[in-house]
Amino acid sequence: MTIKKKLIVSTIAASLAATAFAGIPLSNKGLAEKLGFNATAYAASTAFPSTDIVAYATKLRAALVSTGGLDEVQDLREAIQELDNDANHTDLKYVAQPITSKVTTKLGANFDDTDKTAVANLVLDVISVTYDPNLTELERIRNTDSYRGVLAELAVGAGFSEQEVDDLTVDDVAEYFFTLQEKVAGLLDGLAADPVALLAVLNDPVKRAKLIEDAFNALAAESLVVQDVFEAYGITTADLKDVVLRAQEKIDSNIVLKAGAALYGAYLKMNETSTGGTGGIGGGTVDEGTVEVPKEVTALIDDIKKKLAAATTDAEKAAIIAQAVQQATALVNKLSNFDLSSNVTVSNGQATLQVSGSSILSAIAGIGEILKNVKALAPGVALPPVVLNISLGNVAQNDVNIGLNNAVIQEAIKAGLSGINLTVNGLSAVLPVGGQFNGAVDFKINKSKADSTTTGGLQAASDVYSFGLSIGGQSVTSFTQPVIVSVPLGNVDGVDKELLSLAKIVDGKLVFQGGSVQGNSIIEHRDTFSQYVVVENKVTFSDIASVQAWAGRAIEVIAAKGAIEGKKAGVFAPKDNVTRAEFAKMLTRALDLDNSLAKESFADVADSNWAAPYIGAASQLGIIQGRSASKFDPNAQITRAEMATMIARALKVTKGATDVADVNAALANFKDASSISTALKAGVAFASEHEIVIGNNGKFAPNASATRAEAAVMIYRAVNFK
Incomplete structure (x- = not known):
């Protein structure tokens, strides 16, 4: 296949793979003919697209139909298409600018206004067609000469060899877009909010922008093949986010909200009917049937349902719900706290805890069941964000390793936990759940005494701590979602607590990060890991x-x-x-x-x-x-x-x-x-x-x-x- 044709296929592959949205048969032969390739071109390839992708797309469309959300998604698609409503393509150019500007920077004068308009139109088409694709639209995109020409330029400008482009498959690109959709839905699900609160989040441009950014960042952490195309032109997750936000900015917010709610509702419907986790491509989640919800959870929920069914007045129902929320909150607090000090093992001077087992998974599943039922039984009421607290108590060792297996992480994501708090010797770290933190976690802590060499002569108010983290077996030092670290203070007699700062040790020097002193600890959100120490930082100026x-x-x-x-x-x-x-x-x-x-x-x-x-x-x-x-x-x-x-x-x-x-x-x-x-x-x-x-x-x-x-x-x- 030529570079030009292959890149065209890659660019719209997500839409091709998702044609089940429109109920169109997905046969290898039919798609090949529509794309203008003969059957021989695909004779050596595997299923096109894969049966997993077809099944996923079919299930998603069925969920949209079942929940009555297909029209809302179609309305959004049409609204996006209407952005190209004037001869100068004003709105269109504005929406695509974060991408076209990066391409212009790389290709310079070779990328003229005609090319920019072509890319802008292609961006608009791809954005809209992925919401509710149909083969007629895809065929129109394929047959647009300006797209063919500019995509050929982009392929050459990206420096791709023909072999590198041929290595991109339809399933690779389809996986990218479907995974993005799942990331957004997963983040929404992680809010554990009721429908009213969910719409409030979607209606808040700041929170919506953060949600989209988190989804793209979470997707970036997946290391999917299609991201090589973006990286060749320096197109970042922030650029992709801005394209989405700019498109939404130009569209009636009610249309955006309704479509967003419809897609989220379809996602929940898919999960509800799934027997294998989230129903996503490739699975990777805990089978619902393998985790038993605690009996006290089911008993509480059944009791609440019976009382509500027997209630005859709104006032009586309101009183039942108020009491139920108190009971649910108390039970969540009980289930979310684990003292695992007796499970800590020591070997070669290192204390180790592996967090796994049915009791942990059962507790997390119980929390998820409570959050889900509170949302269903008490619309408008949401429990506070839930953090799973795991304590190792006090250990004598300076090296500590804490492992959270994949089953625990996946169950936590599914339940809607906001984080997992690991505590040892008074030090705690709250790890986010979901997004970048989507696989087995290994968290390492090393503690050592601070001396004047370490602190540069400043008075230390804590030990020196070194942190290490790996997710899914890969070392991670920078985080898109911050880790909240609480460092215990030592002897602070005679210390001015307002002048305490958590300092990062970089090449033997201190870089002051700040932090908030609360009780006998200092709390700081960290987006990177290194060595840290708390010091009293007295800064003097001669001109104040x-x-x-x-x-x-x-x-x-x-x-x-x-x-x-x-x-x-x-x-x-x-x-x-x-x-x-x-x-x-x-x-x-x-x-x-x-x-x-x-x-x-x-x-x-x-x-x-x-x-x-x-x-x-x-x-x-x-x-x-x-x-x-x-x-x-x-x-x-x-x-x-x-x-x-x-x-x-x-x-x-x-x-x-x-x-x-x-x-x-x-x-x-x-x-x-x-x-x-x-x-x-x-x-x-x-x-x-x-x-x-x-x-x-x-x-x-x-x-x-x-x-x-x-x-x-x-x-x-x-x-x-x-």
Whole structure:
């Protein structure tokens, strides 16, 4: 097969493999003829597509029909097609820009406007056709000359050899798209929320963007063959996410929500009728029949159902449900805590625990059954996220290895657990469940004493800890979902606890990560693993006397956490203005939101820029926005109103803060309230009401630039927000 024809097949292979959506027969001969290839071309190939893919697609379409969701999915497909509604292809180009920009960067002048339009149209066609594919649409895509030409260019530009392209199979590409669909559905299922709460998540653009990003990142961890095509052009998961979000942005949100709910409902229906786990391609989950739900769980659920059936009034039902939620919560708490200290073994100076066995699996299955039934019996009520707590107690060894077998992980994903908390000697680590954490886990801990050589002369407040992690037998050092680490503190007599910081040891030097002191521990979200130690980090500056009275303590604490640094040794420059990029780092670091793997899509922020991961983290969480769709303006001075708004958004993410009830009333005391941008008023009102940002002489001065001293004070107040 030629490169051109093979790449065309690869590009739309997911749609070809999923034609069972439309109830069209999937025979090798029929598909080959439709694609214009003779039967000999496929004589040597295996099933095209595989029977697993056909079965999966058929089951998914049947579930859509059964749940009445096929029309909603079709409506979304038609809405996507309608994006190409003007001669200049304005919406179309906007949607495809994250991909076309990367291709243009690689191919340069050889990739002209005609090519861009062709790729943009192809992107639109592929997005829409994968929702509800039919052979007529696929045949139209195949017969579009502009697609043929531009795909040939892309193949050459990617540097693929004919053999490399021929090695791509229809099943490889089909698996990519079906796996993506399963990742999204699995993440939604992991929310363990009721239908109302689920729609609320889908309706929140920030949470929806994070969900899509997590799905693509989880897919990236699968190392599927088709990702080589994307990598050849530097097309990242963030780019793919942006294409989806841009398409959704241009479509009526009700259509998107209905289609999303329909696909999720179909996913649940498939699981409900499956006898082999999630019903996904290749399986890999625990057979429902092999795990016994605890009798106390079934007894509680049966009792609740009987009481509800006998209830005659809404008030009586409400009382039963309220009591049921309390009982369910208590039982979940009981099932989610395991003391496995007696199961720890010691060999060659290492303490080891292998977490497996029917009792663990049974407890997890019981939790999943409770969450599912609460959702069904009490719509609008959801139990808090559930973490499985596994304690090893106290061990004498400095080396500890904890293993979670694949069955435990898969059952936890299926049950909707949010994480698994491993505790030993007062140290704990909460590992996420699902996404990147989708296989057997081995977690290693090494503890050693801290000395002045390790700490650079700073006073240590903990031992030194080294962490190691492997998932599915592969070593992992960076995480798309953070691991929450709680490090026990040692002797802190005479130590200023506000100045304690978890420090990462890199090439013998300390890189301060911050962390929140709670009780006798410091808690920090980690997206990488290395060596860590807690130290008292006293940072002094020689030029802050003029602001010492009102900003001195804030500067000292925020600097100790590594969230703000001096311009040079001993020089803080308190009256210098703060750029948008600088504040993104200050805020994400101080509130423990930074993520070294976070990506942003702004044209004026290079991936190599020091601020890129901070801007990416803040952008992905909806904390910060560009000054336009493609421009962040990182070196521009940040305004007081922008600062206030970023802080308000960040506190919603980290501490569950809510907007003020009456924005106008909160701003009434400011003479210049009318000069606050409409988009920033809610954030200014929040920051003002909670005294995070304070006005002066009856004015807020929303458009004035903020100084480094002011930024430190605002962030310090945000860190201490209750």
